[in-house]
Amino acid sequence: MAYYLSPRFLEKLAVHITKNYLKLPQVKIPLLLGVHGRKGEGKTFQCELVYERMGIEVVHISGGELESPDAGDPARLIRLRYREAAELVRVRGKMAVLMINDIDAGAGRFDALTQYTVNTQLVNNTLMNIADNPTNVQLPGSYDENEIQRVPIIMTGNDLSTLYAPLIRDGRMDKFYWQPDRDDRIGIVGGIFKPDGLSSQDITLLVDTFPTQAIDFFGAVRAQIYNEQIRDFIYSVGLENVSRSVVNTTTPPSFRKPDFSISHLLEVGDRLVREQRRVDDMRLANEYNRVLQSGGASSAPDGSFYRAYDPAAAAPDPASPSGNGDSPQCPMPTARETTYSPSPPPPHSPTPHSSLPPEVRDQVNHILAQGYRLALEHVNQRRFQTNAWQSGPTISAQDAATASAVVARCLSDHAQDYVRLIGIDPKTKQRVMEQIIQRPQR
């Protein structure tokens, strides 16, 4: 297939990679290049096209490999693969890169309140370390005195801001935000449908009909077109014979060219969009995460104190068995929470925090007095049974009056729901308490 490679993309990567193989006088070159942007816009795909075009050797790591039950494994893996890439340059005499896909999936949990693991820290530190000393990357247990080849590291991710901030500073990481413009999209979609004989007007119409869809969507539309024939095939051979007909067979089924008319493509595209909307409306993923989150935290949805705060237990101890790789240091994985800045109450309305029950106000004061942060969660009566709490506002204010006002507003916004107050230790990013402060009237 004739894939489209965006000139902007090619230029950015080509310059970054080449620069890292040159010795420029008195120029400090960042080793890392972070390609970021919306999911499914073809970041990885475009990178692979660049490597192919430039004949560059690639050593891969995926974000998923950056987590492991054993602390230190992913950091070791990065060093190992980096050295492997350096060795490829030496042996093959070609440029090589270390490509880390979806870095934020594996190492991107360095935001204010969510959990992070020992491995997350180690991965971020290892990458910083390599960026600072790219020709001296050692494996644990051995020391190689010889300098190794400097190898640029390209990483893709949706949200680089979730990485440890010093890792992405300009001296270490060059950044490239990839958002294909209309011309890029027409070029890419034209490449996807090249074998199907669509005219350039059809391609333009398809792209312009779905302007907010990621590139991935158009690939999915093409794949859907074959569904009808596959369904016919299944019925023609019979459900019980499908396996035999497609696996280990000398005569695999062949399919005639499906209907790639523009009207059919638009119809399939509309269907996919409707399905997406349904997912969005149902917020299935959101709920699923909440259930996991709540299930891992407190088996009883009665919201009684989460656990007594024990500073010794809260402090992460990498040497202890429980301080291993992926044991989250926060016992409850927390989805990213929104910060809530309370707007001032309207004139002549009662001050909201004055309406807080005294015990809740005491609780707020008590948490803030210990230097903890406050957050809120709410859940309706039905979802309470499944412990599927939703994040409410995170309260950035440290003064009791403002914080109480946010709590009071949340209580009135969710008057028919359960609301719970959460105390978070900002240093360890652990929840130190949870308590239900409102129950719906029955």
Ligand SMILES: Nc1ncnc2c1ncn2[C@@H]1O[C@H](COP(=O)(O)OP(=O)(O)OP(=O)(O)O)[C@@H](O)[C@H]1O
């Ligand atoms: N230039 C292209 N030509 C043809 N197909 C493409 C092109 N770019 C992307 N695609 C299609 O879009 C899909 C998604 O691309 P890719 O996985 O590179 O996106 P991504 O931005 O890295 O996504 P994520 O952020 O979710 O990892 C690919 O599997 C491919 O089908």
